[in-house]
Amino acid sequence: MFDMEVFMISQTLRDARKYEEAMERTIEKEQKPDFHLCTRVGWMNDPNGFSYYKGEYHLFYQYHPYDSHWGPMHWGHAVSADLLHWRYLPAALAPDREYDRDGCFSGSAVILPDGRHLLLYTGVSREAQPDGSMRDVQTQCIAIGDGVDYEKYAANPVLTKDDLPEGSSKFDFRDPKMWQKPDGSYQCVVGNCTEDGDGQVLLFGSPNGIDWKYEKILVANRGRYGRMWECPDFFLLDGKAVLLTSPMDMLPHEFEYHNGNGTLCLIGSYDEETDTFVEEHNQAVDYGIDFYATQTILAPDGRRIMVAWMQNWDTCNLHTPAQPWLGQMTLPRELSVKNGRLYQKPVRELEAMQGEEVRHEKVTFTDVIRLSGVEGRKVDMELTVRPADGSDMYHKFAVRFAQNDTYQTSVSFRPHESVVKVDRKFSGSRRAIIHQRRCLVNHKDGTIKLRIILDKFSVETFVNDGEHVLTATMYTDLEAEGISFFADGEVTMDVVKYELI
């Protein structure tokens, strides 16, 4: 087994561990989400190393403990038995070697046959280029540990520019996501782009998780979805192959893709003999405002579960330095593929957190109503909305939450346009940033199902059993906990609501 005597934890990592332990106490628990993993202190971005090890889920994350803004990347670490209640462990990685001195970027984890936990991550180091400029060069590196302490591999980095196919960028070569194949060997996908910045996903193989070899370009963007592709993931699900990635700098395309850094899901077929992926369908993964950098795990019970960073790169650096923390993950979501589409639903573990049920059936109304027992900021609520019997199609339905006299955030549906919209314009934001996002949905004659999960500072809306999902953060005063319903026209609605405890 792993022998902790044989290596020393660096001073850089020791400092981070000391700092996070001391500073964590200065942040009020009430000011953090309840069941979404958020940073221990400082800053969090991408989920990393999502794995099931020694009887618990491990979730690491891109971490800058010293500031609530992005900085030299460490790996934060937390564990959970149910994917909802997380316990922090000491920071796992710090930028403390020549090859990762400018950051330990995103990566993944597998369990080795001898029981050790192997992390494969991107090391970043700024190097002088032949033209005199300084650029970040990215390589893939290994750390092996026991679930708490990780030792960086002596022969790091294990993949460098020399392993790249012709014409690929050594500056954008990051975010390895590994898996073990049925024959015991390993593969990983890594985000990359061509020298002129067009995204591609590279496939590498390894007999032991340590020695890696380039195999092929698994998917190339060819100018379609944004530019550099970050955080790829690849897996088989329900008889299909699924490629998830986070393209930077996207242009909007109708209601499917929005401006900025977004998420992309390609669904297709896969020939395992030749590692050939043939694309059949494409879609955004999430249609809200704050969602990026997905990572999945194959849970011991066979579920494919995804988490993502619940933020948006274009807006996440606008908060004041005084804000003690920034960054949380989405709710872990169970994935499935039906009719060429990715479906998501909150992990079933959430049901164990449901308090007393509040149910209102066949509520017919126009204009605004409130319902008894329906309020709060930690809520799991399913709404089924349809036109009232005998009345014309309604124009608009909306549910407003995190609401008081000053604030509200809403999710609305316009059946004539088939559009669901999340709107946080009145959430307390004082910045000229994106406050709304829209999505085209399916419905039959104005009937729609919306499952809405609130956890203090976020709203995740699962439309029609997870056919579309919209995720957004809202940093609204916790006192605003009203929920109300609005209809332009006459609707009939069923509500099943639980407080989450």
Ligand code: FRU
């Ligand atoms: C995605 C990303 C990754 C990178 C990490 C750095 O959000 O840019 O590509 O590894 O964040 O923190």
